[in-house]
Amino acid sequence: MIAFFVKRFFQAVVVMFVISLISFSIQDNLGDPLRELVGQAVSEEERQTMRDEMGLNDPFLVQYLRFAKKAVQGDLGNSYFFKKPAFEVIMKKLPATLELVFGATIIIVLFSVPIGVYSAIHPEKWFSKTVMGLSIVGISIPVFLTAIGLIYLFAIELNWLPSYGRGETTSVMGFWETGLLSADGLRHLILPSFTLASIMLPLFIRLIRAEMMEVLQSEYVKFAWAKGISPRRIYFVHALKNTMLPVITVGGVQIGTMVAYTILTETVFQWPGMGFLFLEAVNRVDTPLIVAYLIVVGAIFVVTNTLVDLIYGLVNPTVNLAGKK
Amino acid sequence: MPLLEVNNLEVCFGLRSGAVKALRDVSFTLERGERLGVVGESGAGKSVLGFSIINLLSRPGHISAGNVNFEGKDLASLAPEELRSIRGNRISMIFQDPMMTLNPVLTIGVQMVECLQAHRQISTSDAKRIALKRLQQVQIPSAEKRLDQYPHELSGGMRQRIVIAIGLLLDPDIIIADEPTTALDVTIQAEIMDLMLNLCEQNNVALILITHDLGVVSQVTQRMLVMYAGRIIEQGPTKEIINDAQHPYTQGLMNALPQMAIPGQKLNQIKGTMPPLQNIPTGCSFNPRCEYVMDICTKKLPPFTQSGNCLVACHMVADSQHGPQQEKLRSEEV
Amino acid sequence: MADSTQQMEQQPTTLQRFKASHFWHSFRIDRVAQLSFIVFLIYALLAIFASVIAPFDPYDASQIDIMNSEIPPSWEEGGEEGFLLGTDAQGRDMLSTILYGTRVSLMIGLCAVALQALLGIVIGLTAGYIGGRVDSLLMRIADIQLSFSTLMVAIIVLAVFQATFGTELYQQLAMIMLILVIGIAEWPQYARTIRASVLAEKKKEYVDAARVMGFGRLRIMFRHILPNTLSPILVISTVQIANAIISEASLSFLGLGMPVSQPSLGSLISSGFEYIFSGAWWITVIPGVVLVVLVLVMNLLGDWMRDVLNPKLYKG
Numbered sequence: 001m002i003a004f005f006v007k008r009f010f011q012a013v014v015v016m017f018v019i020s021l022i023s024f025s026i027q028d029n030l031g032d033p034l035r036e037l038v039g040q041a042v043s044e045e046e047r048q049t050m051r052d053e054m055g056l057n058d059p060f061l062v063q064y065l066r067f068a069k070k071a072v073q074g075d076l077g078n079s080y081f082f083k084k085p086a087f088e089v090i091m092k093k094l095p096a097t098l099e100l101v102f103g104a105t106i107i108i109v110l111f112s113v114p115i116g117v118y119s120a121i122h123p124e125k126w127f128s129k130t131v132m133g134l135s136i137v138g139i140s141i142p143v144f145l146t147a148i149g150l151i152y153l154f155a156i157e158l159n160w161l162p163s164y165g166r167g168e169t170t171s172v173m174g175f176w177e178t179g180l181l182s183a184d185g186l187r188h189l190i191l192p193s194f195t196l197a198s199i200m201l202p203l204f205i206r207l208i209r210a211e212m213m214e215v216l217q218s219e220y221v222k223f224a225w226a227k228g229i230s231p232r233r234i235y236f237v238h239a240l241k242n243t244m245l246p247v248i249t250v251g252g253v254q255i256g257t258m259v260a261y262t263i264l265t266e267t268v269f270q271w272p273g274m275g276f277l278f279l280e281a282v283n284r285v286d287t288p289l290i291v292a293y294l295i296v297v298g299a300i301f302v303v304t305n306t307l308v309d310l311i312y313g314l315v316n317p318t319v320n321l322a323g324k325k
Numbered sequence: 326m327p328l329l330e331v332n333n334l335e336v337c338f339g340l341r342s343g344a345v346k347a348l349r350d351v352s353f354t355l356e357r358g359e360r361l362g363v364v365g366e367s368g369a370g371k372s373v374l375g376f377s378i379i380n381l382l383s384r385p386g387h388i389s390a391g392n393v394n395f396e397g398k399d400l401a402s403l404a405p406e407e408l409r410s411i412r413g414n415r416i417s418m419i420f421q422d423p424m425m426t427l428n429p430v431l432t433i434g435v436q437m438v439e440c441l442q443a444h445r446q447i448s449t450s451d452a453k454r455i456a457l458k459r460l461q462q463v464q465i466p467s468a469e470k471r472l473d474q475y476p477h478e479l480s481g482g483m484r485q486r487i488v489i490a491i492g493l494l495l496d497p498d499i500i501i502a503d504e505p506t507t508a509l510d511v512t513i514q515a516e517i518m519d520l521m522l523n524l525c526e527q528n529n530v531a532l533i534l535i536t537h538d539l540g541v542v543s544q545v546t547q548r549m550l551v552m553y554a555g556r557i558i559e560q561g562p563t564k565e566i567i568n569d570a571q572h573p574y575t576q577g578l579m580n581a582l583p584q585m586a587i588p589g590q591k592l593n594q595i596k597g598t599m600p601p602l603q604n605i606p607t608g609c610s611f612n613p614r615c616e617y618v619m620d621i622c623t624k625k626l627p628p629f630t631q632s633g634n635c636l637v638a639c640h641m642v643a644d645s646q647h648g649p650q651q652e653k654l655r656s657e658e659v
Numbered sequence: 660m661a662d663s664t665q666q667m668e669q670q671p672t673t674l675q676r677f678k679a680s681h682f683w684h685s686f687r688i689d690r691v692a693q694l695s696f697i698v699f700l701i702y703a704l705l706a707i708f709a710s711v712i713a714p715f716d717p718y719d720a721s722q723i724d725i726m727n728s729e730i731p732p733s734w735e736e737g738g739e740e741g742f743l744l745g746t747d748a749q750g751r752d753m754l755s756t757i758l759y760g761t762r763v764s765l766m767i768g769l770c771a772v773a774l775q776a777l778l779g780i781v782i783g784l785t786a787g788y789i790g791g792r793v794d795s796l797l798m799r800i801a802d803i804q805l806s807f808s809t810l811m812v813a814i815i816v817l818a819v820f821q822a823t824f825g826t827e828l829y830q831q832l833a834m835i836m837l838i839l840v841i842g843i844a845e846w847p848q849y850a851r852t853i854r855a856s857v858l859a860e861k862k863k864e865y866v867d868a869a870r871v872m873g874f875g876r877l878r879i880m881f882r883h884i885l886p887n888t889l890s891p892i893l894v895i896s897t898v899q900i901a902n903a904i905i906s907e908a909s910l911s912f913l914g915l916g917m918p919v920s921q922p923s924l925g926s927l928i929s930s931g932f933e934y935i936f937s938g939a940w941w942i943t944v945i946p947g948v949v950l951v952v953l954v955l956v957m958n959l960l961g962d963w964m965r966d967v968l969n970p971k972l973y974k975g
């Protein structure tokens with residue numbers, strides 16, 4: 001167990017190092033900090049002295065180390081637009097994005113597992129065939145079109161649900177603004193969550209179905225039938241557990257995709273999360289904010305991948321968490 | 326009344342290119358405590374026979390005719406829930422490859438306890454006690470420890486012992502063992518076979534041993550069936566068939582044994598291969614490979630003829646028993 | 660003349676072999692596959708001949724009249740016959756814009772996938788054939804590349820590019836950038852599958868035979884192994900084109916793809932999104948439907964081919 005965390009920790013360090021290098025090169029190349037500070041009306045000589053003073057003429061490595069030292073302390077510079085520490089600005093938007101991802105994940109798990117399992121057990125039934133047909137249509141609709149469609153139907157035509165924003169939020173423990181505690185906040189969450197879930201849902205239904213069908217053909221499931229075990233136990237204990245192993249692995253890979261799609265979803269729904277903020281930062285060339293976003297997203301990657309590995313190790317007895325296979 | 330009676334069993338596999346019959350007209354009986362061997366080349370339908378007894382054929386296979394009578398019930402047409410109460414309880418099965426038979430994500434204990442609890446109202450601790458006793462019976466070292474282990478932590482031979490222990494859990498009447506030693510190391514094969522033989526004798530369990538190993542059959546079983554292309558072609562007491570096989574195919578199998586070959590010479594192979602099930606020749610399905618093939622063999626299916634204590638499906642044997650005249654009469658009846 | 664007749668005699672054998680194949684047979688009995696293929700052909704033809712079919716040139720500012728903006732499709736009330744599918748907010752004819760947009764989308768999709776395939780095949784063949792350290796290094800890189808989603812990488816790269824070089828230069832280079840980014844980000848899909856096929860093929864006797872006959876490594880790889888990995892390549896490519904088109908549309912929707920002056924289907928939908936609330940649904944809905952049908956058709960074809968060719972694709 002300890003070995004697992006040590007190994008994971010080193011992986012995390014490597015990933016974060018790469019991300020920080022990329023981030024730093026962006027910061028280094030994007031825009032001129034001096035222009036942000038003093039404007040155009042300063043002579044070239046004065047600029048050079050200022051550059052020297054600020055350490056902008058130091059070798060790359062020195063500058064990078066300075067950047068990394070500050071970054072570790074959470075200091076990524078001030079956002080040009082908000083005139084506040086970029087890290088703070090990003091962290092303020094983090095809850096909105098995480099709650100959106102959380103909502104989408106619940107929808108995915110709630111729908112994909114029962115539907116996938118059912119259509120694997122009864123592949124000939126019309127329900128399974130319809131699901132398979134619909135899932136390929138689902139895969140073919142880009143997420144922003146799903147969003148537009150849902151907005152048009154539920155917000156404009158039927159006027160049941162709000163089409164943008166987070167609605168009412170409450171502050172929990174002083175720093176977490178949540179929309180999960182009020183009816184209005186939850187209503188605002190429905191459409192964006194379904195939109196974000198809509199990309200992954202057909203994928204997971206198809207994956208679970210395919211894996212489950214393969215497992216149901218296996219010798220150990222046949223042996224379980226020969227033992228006279230009840231069908232319910234065979235499907236949900238013998239088969240499902242083995243089905244979930246590859247699904248967990250794929251799920252881990254898909255987290256990256258999910259984060260990317262929050263940018264699209266948040267843009268359409270004007271959801272005040274990190275993705276929406278990032279896109280605004282890109283349009284405003286707000287470098288510190290872009291860098292802060294990259295680093296936070298990198299951290300999310302590392303944490304979720306560790307969690308996925310941990311869950312996989314707990315479900316699969318053949319994986320020793322110490323790293324031996 | 327025999328313990329198990331299989332009558333005219335026929336199994337079909339519905340494929341896109343049409344139905345293929347994997348078993349045709351299979352009939353035999355099994356007495357309480359009897360050990361029956363089923364031999365034949367791979368693809369002859371041995372395994373299908375094993376699975377069809379407990380009606381556990383995977384799609385698209387299904388029993389299309391005949392019946393399997395066990396304790397006055399026809400297993401071929403029994404409702405799923407009733408069938409379930411017999412599987413693993415009255416009739417249990419041992420599979421070929423122990424590396425694939427146990428569920429990799431469940432502990433040995435769970436896989437044993439669930440089997441007991443599926444058939445009996447029993448507490449988990451009682452079930453564990455029985456499981457432990459069975460593990461000791463199959464001579465697994467430090468049995469207590471095994472209940473909490475996962476299959477991947479055990480060797481192939483050990484896993485097969487566990488599968489046997491699971492098969493014995495509920496004191497079944499019949500064990501169907503489908504090539505139980507094929508996937509194991511040669512050194513362990515004899516050990517496992519001895520163990521099975523002893524356990525069946527001790528507990529008076531009937532055994533259907535499916536194998537292609539004639540040596541094992543002659544050591545373990547009292548009666549045997551020889552299968553070819555989905556049919557039984559010869560059945561009777563093991564000793565009689567081994568010593569004096571009637572059917573040319575069975576004779577060929579005996580002669581092909583390495584110990585029958587003259588040192589320094591080639592093994593006596595049966596020429597040709599078994600036909601694919603979609604494409605079985607008319608008449609006797611063995612006729613293209615038979616040394617003694619006659620005109621009638623390519624036209625008419627040979628009926629079963631009593632010869633000593635054996636039943637043989639061969640025109641040649643029928644001729645020598647009844648003479649060609651009588652044979653003609655019989656065929657008209659059919 | 661004699662030569663050509665000989666060739667004529669030889670050619671039918673390939674054609675006949677194709678006609679007798681399992682592939683052709685399953686195509687003939689599968690209505691969905693046929694329909695999908697026909698629809699794809701129509702798309703391809705419309706895209707190729709867009710400049711001939713389209714009544715207007717949407718890239719030509721002199722043909723655009725702002726007074727014509729937001730005219731609904733001709734069958735709707737207020738529609739004009741000259742604009743079959745109506746006009747967008749700038750007064751461009753929707754039909755023409757969609758035809759050109761389809762061309763842009765298809766072109767980016769095809770080129771990006773060609774780039775992916777090229778990179779993936781070369782890397783996959785190298786990894787599979789050479790094996791050892793090279794193999795594990797390349798596959799580790801593929802793993803890392805896959806765990807960062809394509810869209811994420813594309814958004815960051817394009818965003819940084821746009822921020823660095825300014826919007827104007829970016830718009831000129833948008834198409835090349837999209838092809839490069841989508842093409843480079845997705846190579847592991849191909850590389851892993853090709854590598855798996857190579858490993859499977861390498862064990863077979865004909866490869867040994869080729870080596871014994873003294874053929875060089877490159878020749879064995881490209882002449883002997885590659886043709887046997889064709890069916891997984893075909894299956895992946897179909898689905899990847901669909902994915903690439905979606906990625907391009909998503910990036911354009913975010914304003915990181917094709918500019919409004921040279922729109923793809925994605926940027927058309929994006930530009931129409933503002934007007935959906937004011938009732939001008941056609942600017943969004945029509946290109947949306949065109950996009951979804953194109954992607955759906957590709958996915959259906961890919962699904963069908965996966966069933967028929969049944970290659971061993973890399974899972975996960």
